[in-house]
Amino acid sequence: MDVLPLEQAKAEQMAYKDSTYVIVSKIAYLIGVPKRIFENEHEPPQLEVFSQMENDKSARIIRHLSICRTAIERNFKYINEKMRMEYKTILSLPQFVPSDSINQLLADGVSFIKKSSTRLSDHRSTVLYQTA
Numbered sequence: 001m002d003v004l005p006l007e008q009a010k011a012e013q014m015a016y017k018d019s020t021y022v023i024v025s026k027i028a029y030l031i032g033v034p035k036r037i038f039e040n041e042h043e044p045p046q047l048e049v050f051s052q053m054e055n056d057k058s059a060r061i062i063r064h065l066s067i068c069r070t071a072i073e074r075n076f077k078y079i080n081e082k083m084r085m086e087y088k089t090i091l092s093l094p095q096f097v098p099s100d101s102i103n104q105l106l107a108d109g110v111s112f113i114k115k116s117s118t119r120l121s122d123h124r125s126t127v128l129y130q131t132a
């Protein structure tokens with residue numbers, strides 16, 4: 001009789017471990033973890049979950065808004081200076097904000113770029129509003 005509860009405990013532990021990997025993979029996708037991490041078999045995020053979430057428009061929008069927001073936060077000083085002094089737009093600064101994420105958002109019908117604004121804080125507040 002002791003064998004059955006032991007086997008059941010192992011089965012529950014495996015199910016918990018599998019569900020943990022799924023949760024970690026979904027969160028990693030949503031916050032913008034690079035695909036190469038998912039492709040590495042020694043890392044926890046699972047490539048199957050990445051592929052599944054990539055087909056979900058809402059998840060894809062959240063991912064790319066997160067990537068843009070992170071890039072803006074990390075490079076705020078440089079982007080803001082270029083926008084104020086050189087009248088650059090976010091679209092003309094792919095070294096700071098990934099253009100593939102902006103293009104994917106545009107393809108999904110989401111635009112946070114204000115063409116008339118040369119203040120980065122205006123764009124940043126729009127990204128924050130759309131991710132909330």
